[in-house]
Amino acid sequence: MNVKERATGTLEFRNMNGEGCVLETFFPWDKTVRNWIDQGLSPQFSPEYIYPWAEDNETERNYLSRGMTEGVAAYERELGFDDLRRVSFQIPFFRFCKEGEVKDFSEWEKVKILVRQEMEKYCKEENFERIFGIYREGHERGDYSIRMRASGFFWTPRDLMGIEDHLFAFYDEPELMHDMNEFVLEMYLKYLVPLVKILQPEVFLFPEDLSGKNGPMLSPECFDEFVGDYYRRLFPVLRENGVKNIFVDTDGDFRLLIPNFIKAGVDGFLPMDVNAGMDIVAVRKDFPELKFIGGFNKLALLEKRKDIDKEFERIMPVIRQGGYIPGLDHQAAPNTPLENYRYYIEKLKEAMKEAGADLEANLP
Numbered sequence: 001m002n003v004k005e006r007a008t009g010t011l012e013f014r015n016m017n018g019e020g021c022v023l024e025t026f027f028p029w030d031k032t033v034r035n036w037i038d039q040g041l042s043p044q045f046s047p048e049y050i051y052p053w054a055e056d057n058e059t060e061r062n063y064l065s066r067g068m069t070e071g072v073a074a075y076e077r078e079l080g081f082d083d084l085r086r087v088s089f090q091i092p093f094f095r096f097c098k099e100g101e102v103k104d105f106s107e108w109e110k111v112k113i114l115v116r117q118e119m120e121k122y123c124k125e126e127n128f129e130r131i132f133g134i135y136r137e138g139h140e141r142g143d144y145s146i147r148m149r150a151s152g153f154f155w156t157p158r159d160l161m162g163i164e165d166h167l168f169a170f171y172d173e174p175e176l177m178h179d180m181n182e183f184v185l186e187m188y189l190k191y192l193v194p195l196v197k198i199l200q201p202e203v204f205l206f207p208e209d210l211s212g213k214n215g216p217m218l219s220p221e222c223f224d225e226f227v228g229d230y231y232r233r234l235f236p237v238l239r240e241n242g243v244k245n246i247f248v249d250t251d252g253d254f255r256l257l258i259p260n261f262i263k264a265g266v267d268g269f270l271p272m273d274v275n276a277g278m279d280i281v282a283v284r285k286d287f288p289e290l291k292f293i294g295g296f297n298k299l300a301l302l303e304k305r306k307d308i309d310k311e312f313e314r315i316m317p318v319i320r321q322g323g324y325i326p327g328l329d330h331q332a333a334p335n336t337p338l339e340n341y342r343y344y345i346e347k348l349k350e351a352m353k354e355a356g357a358d359l360e361a362n363l364p
Helices: 003-011 030-038 058-062 070-079 105-122 125-141 155-161 163-172 174-198 220-240 255-264 280-286 298-302 305-321 338-354
Strands: 084-089 145-149 203-207 246-250 268-271 291-296 324-328
Touching: 003 145, 003 324, 030 338, 070 084, 070 338, 084 125, 084 174, 105 174, 125 145, 125 174, 155 163, 155 174, 163 174, 174 220, 220 246, 220 255, 255 280, 268 324, 280 291, 280 305, 291 305, 298 305, 298 338, 305 324, 305 338, 324 338
Parallel strands: 084 145, 145 203, 203 246, 246 268, 268 291, 291 324
Antiparallel strands: none
């Protein structure tokens, strides 16, 4: 079974017969990597190597990003993970404004016109092919899995308006919020379709970060109107063009919104923040169809091996149920010992031999 098949099967609730995929939730923090180099990680994997932000082409840097692709993949292979390539599509709003700067329709209209012109100029099929087409052959061969990302319909207006103004805008500027997301949807329908025709990712990820430790930042009603409605219009098109799983990335406790996410077409979530109360065992009991990536308490890596073992015991029922790729519930903290992280990976490989083992339909 190749890497692509392992990633697909693990997320599709199959009994993997000892071959569940082994992947990490997020790319590493630069401070963590620097500390790990001091503890024996190869100096090759410096933050400058893992994150080559100064790419050789302006188009790649601002619209079609491979900035977390090759370096992160090499680092993860070195540590023993399966091969995963992370790519992203970015609407280049901040070429024309600063974050939090768009406060009213007049400013928004100026930005919108410039962004549309810029995307028409650069986001052409030949650029998609040149930048991302290099991964087609290896992906089709099954050498690696693809995880693609684009900012979601909560995240994008928040970045444009600023956190506080964005939250007030649900009530004070609803027309502006809708116009922003209509534009984002227009750009995604126009440009993501040719992109996913080149690469059909196993996971398409929409970062949102719409919840905190005390719950979501918006009501279910606001979610349905300002976020979910745009998901319902976009996701079927992505699926028709080969996207296999649609995930949302949010920290915090978002349990209140899970029914709304499901109704809008979301397949799963990451990172499932344990310390905000997101217990995947409890969530899976309530929502058996949900898929997860992450869900392993990163703070256990700061403790002893027995604490890492205990955390694997906690999540093992969900591993055995399938539809779950375990990983840390965010990046490893900078003070995480490299020895503990290597032990975690070793135990993760053992645990994934049990992926989907409790699926009655697949039992011998």
